[in-house]
Amino acid sequence: MMTSAEIRRKFLDFFRTKGHTIVPSAPIVIKNDPTLLFTNAGMNQFKDFFLGNNKAPHARVADTQKCLRVSGKHNDLEEVGVDTYHHTMFEMLGNWSFGDPSRPGLDDPSSVSDEGYFKRSAIAWSWELLTAVYGISKDRLYVTVFEGDTKEGLPRDEEAMAEWEKWISSDRIILGNKKNNFWEMGDTGPCGPCTEVHVDCRPDEERRSQDGKSLVNKDHPQVIEIWNNVFIQFNRLKNGRLEPLPAKHVDTGMGLERLVRVLQGKTSNYDTDVFSGTIAATEQLTGKKYTAGDGRPDIAFRVLSDHIRAIAFTIADGQLPSNTGAGYVIRRILRRAVRYYYSYLDGRQPLLHRLLPGLAQQFEDVFPELKKQLDFISRVVKEEEEAFLRTLDKGIERFNAFIGPDGASLSASSDHRGDILAQRAKKSIHGYFAFELYDTFGFPVDLTELMARESGWTVDRTGFEKALEEQKTRSRAAAAVDTEDWVNLTDIPLTEFVGYDSLELNSRIAKYRKVKAKGKEAWQLVLEATPFYAESGGQVGDTGTLQSGGEIIRVTDTKKENNLIIHFTEELPAGLQQGILLRVDPQRRKAIAIHHSATHLLHAALRKVLGTHVAQKGSLVNEEQLRFDFSHFAKLTDEEIASIERLVNEKIRENIPVVIKEMPREAALEMGAMALFGEKYGNRVRVVIIDPAYSVELCGGTHVGATGELGLFKIVHESAVAAGVRRIEAVAGVAAENYVSGQFAQIRQIRETMKNPKELLRSLEGLIAENAELKRRQEKAEARQLADLKDRLVTRVQVVNGVNFIGEIVEVPQADALKRLCFDLKNELNNYLVVLAANLEGKAAVAILIDEKLAADKGLQAPAIIKEHIAPLINGGGGGQKTLAMAGGQDPSRLPQVIARVKALL
Numbered sequence: 094m095m096t097s098a099e100i101r102r103k104f105l106d107f108f109r110t111k112g113h114t115i116v117p118s119a120p121i122v123i124k125n126d127p128t129l130l131f132t133n134a135g136m137n138q139f140k141d142f143f144l145g146n147n148k149a150p151h152a153r154v155a156d157t158q159k160c161l162r163v164s165g166k167h168n169d170l171e172e173v174g175v176d177t178y179h180h181t182m183f184e185m186l187g188n189w190s191f192g193d194p195s196r197p198g199l200d201d202p203s204s205v206s207d208e209g210y211f212k213r214s215a216i217a218w219s220w221e222l223l224t225a226v227y228g229i230s231k232d233r234l235y236v237t238v239f240e241g242d243t244k245e246g247l248p249r250d251e252e253a254m255a256e257w258e259k260w261i262s263s264d265r266i267i268l269g270n271k272k273n274n275f276w277e278m279g280d281t282g283p284c285g286p287c288t289e290v291h292v293d294c295r296p297d298e299e300r301r302s303q304d305g306k307s308l309v310n311k312d313h314p315q316v317i318e319i320w321n322n323v324f325i326q327f328n329r330l331k332n333g334r335l336e337p338l339p340a341k342h343v344d345t346g347m348g349l350e351r352l353v354r355v356l357q358g359k360t361s362n363y364d365t366d367v368f369s370g371t372i373a374a375t376e377q378l379t380g381k382k383y384t385a386g387d388g389r390p391d392i393a394f395r396v397l398s399d400h401i402r403a404i405a406f407t408i409a410d411g412q413l414p415s416n417t418g419a420g421y422v423i424r425r426i427l428r429r430a431v432r433y434y435y436s437y438l439d440g441r442q443p444l445l446h447r448l449l450p451g452l453a454q455q456f457e458d459v460f461p462e463l464k465k466q467l468d469f470i471s472r473v474v475k476e477e478e479e480a481f482l483r484t485l486d487k488g489i490e491r492f493n494a495f496i497g498p499d500g501a502s503l504s505a506s507s508d509h510r511g512d513i514l515a516q517r518a519k520k521s522i523h524g525y526f527a528f529e530l531y532d533t534f535g536f537p538v539d540l541t542e543l544m545a546r547e548s549g550w551t552v553d554r555t556g557f558e559k560a561l562e563e564q565k566t567r568s569r570a571a572a573a574v575d576t577e578d579w580v581n582l583t584d585i586p587l588t589e590f591v592g593y594d595s596l597e598l599n600s601r602i603a604k605y606r607k608v609k610a611k612g613k614e615a616w617q618l619v620l621e622a623t624p625f626y627a628e629s630g631g632q633v634g635d636t637g638t639l640q641s642g643g644e645i646i647r648v649t650d651t652k653k654e655n656n657l658i659i660h661f662t663e664e665l666p667a668g669l670q671q672g673i674l675l676r677v678d679p680q681r682r683k684a685i686a687i688h689h690s691a692t693h694l695l696h697a698a699l700r701k702v703l704g705t706h707v708a709q710k711g712s713l714v715n716e717e718q719l720r721f722d723f724s725h726f727a728k729l730t731d732e733e734i735a736s737i738e739r740l741v742n743e744k745i746r747e748n749i750p751v752v753i754k755e756m757p758r759e760a761a762l763e764m765g766a767m768a769l770f771g772e773k774y775g776n777r778v779r780v781v782i783i784d785p786a787y788s789v790e791l792c793g794g795t796h797v798g799a800t801g802e803l804g805l806f807k808i809v810h811e812s813a814v815a816a817g818v819r820r821i822e823a824v825a826g827v828a829a830e831n832y833v834s835g836q837f838a839q840i841r842q843i844r845e846t847m848k849n850p851k852e853l854l855r856s857l858e859g860l861i862a863e864n865a866e867l868k869r870r871q872e873k874a875e876a877r878q879l880a881d882l883k884d885r886l887v888t889r890v891q892v893v894n895g896v897n898f899i900g901e902i903v904e905v906p907q908a909d910a911l912k913r914l915c916f917d918l919k920n921e922l923n924n925y926l927v928v929l930a931a932n933l934e935g936k937a938a939v940a941i942l943i944d945e946k947l948a949a950d951k952g953l954q955a956p957a958i959i960k961e962h963i964a965p966l967i968n969g970g971g972g973g974q975k976t977l978a979m980a981g982g983q984d985p986s987r988l989p990q991v992i993a994r995v996k997a998l999l
Contacts, residue, residue: 097353097367100227101157101186101459104347107222108155108188111214112205116151118460119773120410121159121182122419124629130419131161131407134278135187136323136344138773141656142191143283143325145339149191150776152209157349157459158185159406163422170426174396174433177314177361181426182403184349190215193341215322215343216256219290223320227356233293233300235309236261239275239286240268245335247275253288253324265306273310276323276344283338285326292319292355319355320347330578361385363395371398374451379438393433400430401448408470409462411710411770413815414477427474428481428535435485436540443478446471462770469708469724469817476816481535488534492541495526496548516553524556531557532564575609582669583621588658592624592635593753593795596677602669615649618660624677625660627653630772631712632689632794635682640674641666648675684716684826686795687803690751691741691825692719693781694800696767697788698740699723699821702733709769710818714794718809718824725819729811741806744787748801752782758791766791805829879910883917886929890922893999896947897925900992905931908981911940915977918942926953928995932985937967939980939991948976953998962994 095103105115119138123129129137135158142149163170163181172179192209193200200210202217223229236257241249249268257266268274269289277284293305294315308316325342327335350362357365363372364385372383372394383394407423408414414424427445434440449471453463463470495517513523522545530536542552581604591598600620608615618639625648628634634651639660650661666673692714699707703725711722729737758778762768766780767790774791781792783800797803807829810822824832843853850856882903891898899918905911911929918927919942927942941955941963948954955978959971969982 094357097349097365098458100353100356101184101349103226104186104222105155105157107226108153108218110205111153111188111218112207113153113155113188114151116154116156118156118158121161121406122410122412124773129279130422131163132158133160133162134158135160135185135346136189136278136283136325139189139191139344140278140283143338143342143344144328144655147656152191152207153189154191155188156186158187159410159460160185161403161407163403163426170429173399174392177363178317178351178354180350180362180399180402182399182406186347186349186352188215188218188343188345190343191340209340209342211341211343212252212322212324213256215324215345216253216288217260219320219322219345220260223290227352229292229355231261233305234261235265235267235291235293235306237267237269237274237289237291237309239288240270242271242275245271247271247286247335250274250286250288250324253286253322257288267306267309269310276321277329281329281331283325283327283342283344284329284335285324285344287321287323289318289322290320291316294355294360315360317351317355319351321345331576332578363398368395368398370451370455371401371448374448375438375444378444378447379434379440381438389433389437393437396433397430397445397448400426401445401452404430404445404474405449405452405463405470406460408473409460409466409770411772413473413710413818415815424477427477429537431478431481432485432535432537432540435482436543441482443475443482445478446475449474466708466724466770468706472726472817473815484534485536488530488536489544491534492530492536492544495522496520496545496550520550522550522552524553524558525560527552527554527557528560528564531561577607579604579606579619588619589622590624590626590658591622592626592677595624596637596679596682598622598624598675599672600675601672602666605665605669607665614663616662616665618662618665619657620660620673620675623651623658623660624675625651625658626677626682626795627651627658629653630792630794631692632685632714633716635677635685637675637677639666640676641668641671644668681716682795683797684828685714686797687826688716688719688824688828689714689792689794690783690796690800691803691806691823692721693783693788693790693792693796694741694744694803694806695719695721695737695821695823696723696790697783698737698744699725701740702736703729709767710814717828718822721821721823722814722818723821724817726817728813729819729821734808734811738806738808744783745800745803745806747784748799749784749787750799751796753796754780754782756780761789761791765789802826805833807832875906875910879905879914879917883914883921886914886918887921890925893996895924896999897922898996898999899925899927899929900996901928902930902932902988902992905933908933908938908940908979911938912977912979915940915942926995926999928992930988930991932988935985937969937980937982937985937988937991939963939967939971939982939988941973941978941980941995943976945976958995958998962998963991966991966994 109115119132121132123131123137132138135156141147159182161182170181173181190209190211193211200213202214223234224231238253238257239250241247254266274287274289275284276287291309293300305316323344325344326338328338329335350367353365353367354362359365362368375394375397376383381390384391404423404427412419412423414420414427430445434444449467453467457464513526516523522541527538527541530541531538538552538554538557545552583601583603600622603619603621605616605618608617625635625637626632628651636650637648639646639648644667646662646664646666648660648662652659692712696709706724708724709721710724713720755777758774758776761778761780768774778791779793780789781796782789803825806823806825808821808823809832812820814820847856886899886901889899889901911931914929915927923944924947925944926947929940931938941958943953943955954975956972956975959978959980963980964970964982966987967980967982968984969980971978971980973979
């Protein structure tokens with residue numbers, strides 16, 4: 094039986110013999126493409142070749158691509174672990190052809206050529222590999238071909254049909270509709286008809302009883318798609334129209350996990366050696382046994398074995414878990430895994446990070462970045478697990494409080510309080526409370542339902558779905574960007590960047606489009622050539638102007654999208670066909686270049702002072718400052734910061750020339766150039782050298798000519814970003830001079846304020862000690878005043894319907910004194926209700942204190958009294974515990990009415 098590593102290698106070796114260049118996987122995290130967060134298909138890294146925005150360096154390539162499908166159109170997350178074949182992270186084996194051959198007859202499956210190929214070769218090679226190399230029985234295979242679509246004006250794919258009839262009988266060829274046999278990456282972009290290969294993995298007896306042809310594309314777990322040959326011919330526009338691409342391409346994809354399952358004779362992807370090692374490690378760590386069943390514990394095993402791959406590879410490629418964007422997706426996957434081992438494998442301690450060593454070993458030969466960053470990834474995952482386990486405990490505590498005897502108080506501040514209380518009386522958890530657990534504590538609704546069932550409660554699932562949809566609607570509205578299709582003015586597909594050497598250029602608009610966001614219109618322009626640097630590698634995009642005739646329009650930003658350099662403006666030039674003079678803001682560009690070169694000096698200094706484990710994990714370079722994130726596991730000491738600053742400034746004073754060279758990537762790496770994990774580099778790279786013995790990095794950014802131009806370097810702040818990641822914020826050049834001048838100005842002001850003492854530090858220490866003593870005396874005096882006030886209040890108790898009531902407007906220094914008074918009064922009273930109010934510098938403050946037995950007997954809740962009776966009177970709000978709550982408001986004139994209103998409740 095072939096191992097998964099052998100199966101992967103045979104695929105790549107096969108296409109190498111067919112003239113393909115084997116290329117590395119692109120990072121799993123997408124950059125410079127606003128339509129995607131992650132690489133969700135093998136074709137993503139070649140998208141700009143299909144669009145004609147860039148020329149492919151090779152006409153034929155093959156690879157194994159790390160993919161992630163957890164958001165957007167291709168979202169398999171909720172199926173992962175439940176069935177036997179869906180995954181978050183998976184490997185897509187692919188072979189590619191860029192450009193339909195121009196000479197008739199060149200598309201010959203037997204040829205090894207530098208030219209591209211199309212349907213004939215793609216189909217022949219897929220059949221040869223599956224049957225001759227991998228040995229899959231021909232009588233288990235079926236193929237599907239696009240049947241056409243009259244609404245789209247697309248005919249049946251007769252060419253693919255004719256090619257398949259050379260290899261397989263016609264009764265095994267199935268016509269498929271647009272849903273199954275027309276592949277589209279998203280709502281817009283490259284697309285085309287496809288032909289799929291399906292394999293029937295059922296036992297022979299089942300195959301004899303029912304023809305596998307009837308089960309193709311019917312979601313049968315053992316009759317599955319194994320390979321998809323996509324013929325990229327069109328570009329889908331925003332308006333839905335299909336336009337032919339400049340050239341035709343082949344885009345094939347075969348999921349490694351499914352292929353291994355077929356070749357190893359398994360009924361589940363999770364039974365193959367791709368996952369069995371991780372599942373065995375989970376068994377050892379949990380003491381549980383995996384039985385490959387459909388129960389929740391077995392689903393948990395599968396979830397963990399899948400999710401740890403997505404988490405590990407994404408962090409390795411530079412994306413840390415966070416609360417926004419791609420980072421939020423990774424945090425969500427990690428938390429889903431934690432919830433499963435917490436709920437179904439009795440895991441109460443971090444578990445996922447302990448699976449990483451085995452995973453790194455498994456992929457060492459094909460994806461070595463896991464092994465190289467194992468310590469870092471492990472620390473990040475462990476800290477995320479620990480944080481979420483604490484959150485889970487808090488959520489469970491809140492859930493138990495809600496279903497407990499005093500749980501009604503948890504709904505007091507909700508806009509749905511009445512409905513929540515009504516459902517609670519029926520032992521049903523309102524959907525909005527379930528959504529709060531999901532949104533705040535990360536509880537999926539099925540976990541809430543599990544806990545509810547165990548306690549004899551139910552969950553309002555309809556209400557939960559409504560609350561979830563409301564949140565999604567708000568998010569969509571906040572993030573909505575309406576981007577129109579490009580209007581092409583010239584046939585030039587690429588933008589030439591000349592900004593390394595020039596900040597001014599005469600050019601022309603190649604294409605433009607309108608963008609609407611948050612009610613505002615803007616324009617995006619692509620030019621034939623430009624000196625404007627597009628945001629990339631942490632460096633912000635250039636700003637400046639474009640001049641057309643007498644019209645001057647400001648360029649507010651420059652970004653990259655699928656290798657296009659896009660200029661953002663608030664206006665569209667009137668003369669679209671005229672030449673345009675482009676000018677980059679030179680002062681801003683120089684300040685940015687200074688900070689970018691300073692970042693390289695800082696990176697090298699960190700590695701020399703802290704150790705070679707330091708690796709860049711993110712950066713921001715603009716005209717005001719630099720921000721540098723790096724792997725390190727401890728807060729930097731003052732001595733370390735001083736050493737780093739001293740080393741950088743030494744290199745600045747040496748006035749080292751900044752040498753920039755272009756060379757083959759392998760040559761750059763051999764000379765010791767630093768390459769970033771998660772970055773995609775071409776065959777030729779730009780190398781920035783600041784003393785070959787000090788700093789050599791691959792970098793496409795703009796830089797100064799010599800380090801002396803930086804003038805001065807100063808670290809402003811050092812902090813933690815995530816587990817194992819620290820952040821330095823620093824300034825250089827004029828920004829550093831301004832920072833230092835500002836610090837000295839503050840010191841001068843302090844000296845002048847303190848009457849210019851000889852020893853400033855000693856004088857400050859004396860002031861601090863004196864202030865502490867004064868505070869102590871003040872607090873002691875206030876405590877005596879509050880004690881006296883408490884004694885006076887006790888003498889003013891009124892008995893209202895058998896309840897001891899105190900309602901007074903008092904003089905206190907701050908709102909917290911009202912709370913302290915309430916605590917003191919609890920020890921002096923029984924069966925009481927207290928309302929204390931104060932006018933604090935024109936603002937109203939109110940405290941409500943209720944005896945616990947009285948609250949239970951009369952159904953009184955302090956937060957509810959605040960919300961329903963007090964807040965409207967004082968034009969404010971507040972909340973608290975069921976027997977003690979505070980309120981603040983804008984109108985102190987109505988405090989007497991507040992006391993009367995509360996008294997009336999008795």
